[in-house]
Amino acid sequence: MxxxxxxxxxxxxxxxxxxxxxxxxxxxxxxxxxxxxxKLRTATFCGRPVDLGPDVFISRDPAATELVQAVGLGDALSTPNEAGALIYARGRPRRLPSGLMLGVPGDLPSLARSGILSPPGLVRAALGLVWPARPVPGAEDLEHDPSVAEALGQLGSEAVGALIDPLLGGINAGDVRRLSLWSTAPALAGMLAGQRTLAGAMRSRRRQAAHATPGAPGSMFLGLASGxxxxxxxxxxxxxxxxxxxxxxxxxxxxxxxxxxxxxxxxxxxxxxxxxxxxxxxxxxxxxxxxxxxxxxxxxxxxEYASVITVTLAYPIDAVPAATTRALACGRGDDSPLPGTGMLLPRSTGALCTALTFMSTKWPRSAPPGHVVIRASTGRFGDERSARMSDEELLGAVRDELRRYLRIEQEPTDTIVQRWPQAFPQYxxxxxxxxxxxxxxxxxxxxxxxxxxxxxxxxxxxxxxxxxxxxxxxxxxxxxxxxxx
Ligand SMILES: Cc1cc2nc3c(=O)[nH]c(=O)nc-3n(C[C@H](O)[C@H](O)[C@H](O)COP(=O)(O)OP(=O)(O)OC[C@H]3O[C@@H](n4cnc5c(N)ncnc54)[C@H](O)[C@@H]3O)c2cc1C
The missing domain is CATH 3.50.50.60 (FAD/NAD(P)-binding domain)
Known part of the structure; x- marks a missing residue:
């Protein structure tokens, strides 16, 4: 046998x-x-499928797509709306610039236009890209394991706090001052190792990306039709x-x-x-x-682990003021009430929420007609405030932040609180x-x-x-x- x-x-x-x-x-x-x-969990929320944990996977690594196809779900693979993400910076929502790799800027004019960094912060980031880079140990050197912030600190504390921590730290519910560069972002580490400047590393990454996907960029992320x-x-x-x-x-x-x-x-x-x-x-x-x-x-x-909680809320469309829609559109023509796939809230805001995902824009299937659905993520390594709150307290605190960042005053029509204790291992x-x-x-x-x-x-x-x-x-x-x- x-x-x-x-x-x-x-x-x-x-x-x-x-x-x-x-x-x-x-x-x-x-x-x-x-x-x-x-952690894979889809709920029926207002009669629609909404993911309470992960909602996408990266398509560059074929392992998930292959498994989805192997179990006969190839036709269910779907692409989220690519309306682009926002970040709250310098007092208002701003579009993430093009050319970012895990928060490292690759397109300075686009970064400048985004207004995410102050003029001195922008100058510092530009200089940091061309200064001799701090040597990153090779993949085989296990004794030296710099943190992400150590390797990229020369971009300046403003760029680290406003871009790298919300993006790379956010994916890991961690703090880039404590996350190992090689273990958290091996592709970025591999690019930096052996390069004299960060700008050189970003150029080599662009060449590799163009070589890997000639003429067929495809979507960076994929999800499933029913979650x-x-x-x-x-x-x-x-x-x-x-x-x-x-x-x-x-x-x-x-x-x-x-x-x-x-x-x-x-x-x-x-x-x-x-x-x-x-x-x-x-x-x-x-x-x-x-x-x-x-x-x-x-x-x-x-x-070590970080705990997170997702709070999903549904609102009638008219709960979103026109001024919020305009602010989120950042000057672009966009007719959805919440333009963009969501907004990151950097640690410097002091907010309980680390990200607000506009589920009804990212996945239009997740909202009933006439409604918007927002998923607030709270908690990260070193921030256990939300884990200590009751569901009622947490809902109150999240609603306060939606009032502050999106000017939504109305009561939600439906809510789900999903706790994920000790969910994210910290590399x-x-x-x-x-x-x-x-x-x-x-x-x-x-x-x-x-x-x-x-x-x-x-x-x-x-x-x-x-x-x-x-x-x-x-x-x-x-x-x-x-x-x-
Ligand atoms: C809110 C959230 C959003 C995320 N978003 C994304 C995303 O968009 N894209 C992405 O790629 N990843 C995302 N992730 C990360 C990803 O979902 C997880 O890292 C991944 O699903 C973990 O899978 P796993 O099988 O290792 O562990 P788990 O999903 O934790 O599974 C482990 C299982 O073991 C069971 N178990 C534990 N102890 C025992 C025991 N003693 N006996 C029997 N069973 C036991 C648990 O009940 C659990 O079901 C997200 C995670 C969270 C929490």
Whole structure:
């Protein structure tokens, strides 16, 4: 009989691993929650699908698109409205300039026109682009792991605070002063390594981009017609049809290696299997590995997390004053009541919200006729204010900020508060060394593999790749074991 495998965690990484192993092994998937999908969650809001977690994935990394196609959802791939994002800077909403790469300016005239930086801030950023750049260690140098702010600080504190932190820090719910450049933005780090100036790095990036996609830029982001739960449902259906046993409300509390087999136990569960994929957050991985490998558990326990909350609100269109529409349009002709896909609120504003996503503009399918839908994201590493509030207090605070930044005074017609405690692993200082040690220890264990956002990147494609890689490593290890026995 083929070896049996337990996948612990039914987020996108665990589902990808189970899907990769389905059909060739006896696979059991254990998910603590009553639903599969982890952070991928689409709610029906005012009768429409609205994502409460991720709503897009990056298309440059093909892992997500390939999985979507493999489960028969190719036709559901959809492109969000590319109306462009805004940022609140120097007292009002402003359009993000063209040519930005994770906040690093690549088109100075466009940056100047945006008005995001003050004249001295703009001069400082322009000088920082051409000054000799702080040397960025190469990919192989794990001892030196500069933060994003250290590597890009010469652009000036204004550019770091108004552009780089809201964009790159925002994606990670982190603080660029603490995020490892190589682990958080490997493409940017690779571009900077070996370049004498930041301007030179941006030029080489433009050349690479033109070379990679000649004449066919396509959309940078993709989503699904009915939201991300569509992928979760299709994966679950495919896995079940291929014989995977999917157990919901099945938390695993203990893991032991006994007589060459793995024993997993939790409320109502006590099973033995030949191989294990742990696809849970790093703190849960650490707890499960305490007896199995204390050193590996220790490395995992060091990974810190940020909690976030999304608050989704629906309003009648007339709740958005014409003055707000004009301010958001920034002089462009745009007839939607909330022009743009959303607005970032930098740390310097002191706002509870880190971003306001205009869901009804970004995904017109998410709003009923005559309404706008706004999703406010709150919380980031080091800012637990919203996590300490009750839903009622949080709704009140978010409504105050919508009044302040969008001049919306009316009551929302519908709201949903979705809490995501300890959701974003922080790829902080020393991450590269830590991940290397985790990889080495896991390679020794062989029949136990780790995957998910803490170990190979937080984006959906990266999580899928890590799930696929864990499945492949486990399959190879079990094959070696079978051949030697
Ligand atoms: C609000 C928000 C917006 C985001 N936006 C984007 C975006 O637009 N694009 C993008 O690419 N990424 C985005 N991300 C990031 C991305 O969604 C996540 O990094 C990714 O989904 C994590 O997948 P995962 O499988 O590693 O972990 P998870 O989704 O956390 O899944 C882990 C699963 O393990 C289960 N579990 C934990 N402990 C146990 C146990 N002991 N036994 C059994 N099960 C257990 C949990 O219940 C959970 O279901 C966003 C994340 C959030 C929170």
């Amino acid at each position: 083929s070896p049996s495998i337990a996948v612990v965690g039914g987020g996108i990484a665990g589902l990808a691993a189970a899907h990769a192993l389905a059909g060739t092994h006896e696979v059991l998937l254990f998910e603590a929650d009553e639903r599969l999908g982890g 991300m739960s569509q992928l979760v449902d299709a994966l679950a259906t495919r896995c079940a049809a291929a014989g995977v046993q999917l157990a919901h409300t099945a938390r695993i509390d203990a893991l032991h290696h006994e007589a060459g087999a793995w024993r997993l136990a939790g409320p109502g569960t006590d099973v033995r299997v030949d191989g294990v994929v742990l696809a849970v957050p790093a703190f849960a991985t650490a707890r499960l590995l305490t007896d199995v490998d204390p050193e590996l558990a220790g490395w995992c326990a060091q990974i 902080g200082p020393g991450t590269r060394r830590r991940l290397q040690r985790i990889g080495e220890r896991t390679a020794e264990l062989a029949s136990l593999q780790l995957c998910g956002a803490a170990f190979g990147g937080i984006g959906i494609p990266a999580c899928i790749r890590s799930g696929n890689a864990a499945a492949a490593s486990l399959e190879a290890a079990l094959g070696r074991q079978a051949a030697s026995s």
